[in-house]
Amino acid sequence: MTTVAAYAAPAAKAPLERTEIERRAVGEFDVLIDIKFAGICHSDIHQVREGWGKASFPMVPGHEIAGVVTEVGSGVTKYAVGDRVGVGCIVDSCRECDNCKAGLQQYCDRGPTWTYNDTDRDGTPTYGGYSKNVVVDENYVVRIPEGLSLDVAAPLLCAGITTYSPLKHWNAGPGKKVAVVGLGGLGHMGVKIAHALGAEVTVLSQSLRKKDDGLKLGADHYYATSDPKTFEDLKGTFDLILNTVSAPLDFSAFLSLLRTDGAMVNVGLPEEPVQILLHSLFGNRRSLSSSGIGGIPETQEMLDFCAEHGLGAEIELITASEINEAYERVLASDVRYRFVIDTATI
Template identity: 70%
Template structure:
């Protein structure tokens, strides 16, 4: 074991504080990563505040990790010292079930191991990327292409793959009309990705406050959902709607915007249930679905796609001592569009 600097939540109700944590020694198949940047995801806030269930404290969050390999185990073949790499929302899975074998480790039938707040194979609680170093098995480390700077790449490890995966799975591309609900950390990447895939993209946001940004990022249209006329005008329009908001929405109203065989896919994760009237699905053979991050193979594919198309997250880089301020600003929707911690400020 060795000690690294970190920021951690002492409890669900206290601010995160500077601390240290223990990392395991590098094993035969492990990679030691010096973390350069770590994104702040809304999931971090939900988790450390106990909104998604009980967690064990102190807890270091962070699952949007970009850094450089500084040591590899003797049997590692996929990475080398000096490689620019990333770690996303998971650091292990059973690797034996049908989903794992098919490259869908996020849907591991025995439960994937989250980057933080999960129980690892050693029985210890995993601790995330608000820290200077992390040790991860090589199979759950991805390469960051040279065309992506590490700071703008970090949020792609969650926000990028969380939106890329449903867009890819549901066939976003030329001839398809895609709507993105919410223009935040997830939504802004959904717009960029869907546009790069060739789809016609519409942003559905509560207000028009971010309209200029939405159009700049690649949206063709932008509508305010606070205006009832929006739901009348856009009825039966979209092949795919990706809902990125982590708050309650009127699911039936959004289902009415789908064309025949259209799908409303949730990637935002509100704490409370989202009720749906089944008759909203009958009309137009519509689907209401969910999608969770992406597998390791697909995450690498997403990073390569972003590098090819020059796509990175829109970020505001902060020092570690501004993490608590950043949390409050995330909750107030006061960021465009992702906070990224400069981990050098933890050294």
């Protein structure tokens, strides 16, 4: 075991503070990663504040991790010291179920081991990326291509794969009309990736405040959902609606925007229950679905795609001492579009 510096929430809803945590010794198939940058995801805030239910403390959040390998176990074959790598939302899974064998580790039948707020295979708590380093099995590490700088690559380990996976699964591409609901940490990557895939992209946001940004990021159209005329004008328009917001919506209104056989896919997770009238699905054989991050192979595919197309997150780099302020700004939608911690400041 080694002791490393980190930022942790000591209790639910408590401010994060600098502390020290223990990391396991590097095992046969492990890599030790010197974390350079860690993104702040809205889910970090949900979990620190127990918005999704009871959590374990002290909690070190962070599942958007980019860094450099500094040590490898004797059995490691995929990585070497000096490699640029990333770690996303999961650090292990059963490896035996059909989903794991298919590269869908995020849907592991026994449940994946989450990067933080979980229990590792050795019975110890998992701690996330708001720290100096992390030890991870090589099979749950991905390579960051040279075409991506580590700071803008870090948010891709959650925001990138969370939007890439459903866009690919629901065949976003040329000839398809895709709407992205919300232009935040997830939504801005959804716009970039959908555009790069060749789809016609529309942003549906509460207001037109970020319209110029949305168009620069690759959107073809931008509408305010606070205007009832939006739902009249766009009725029956979209093949796919990617909902990235973590708040309840009027699902009937949004589902009315789908074409026949269109799908609305949710990647944001509200803390409150949501309601839906099944009548809103009947008319055009519409689907309401969801998608959870992505497996390890698809995460690597996403990184390679983003490097090929020059897609990194739009970030605001902060010091570790600014984490608590950043949380409040995320809740106030005051970030364009992802906070990233320079872990050298921990």
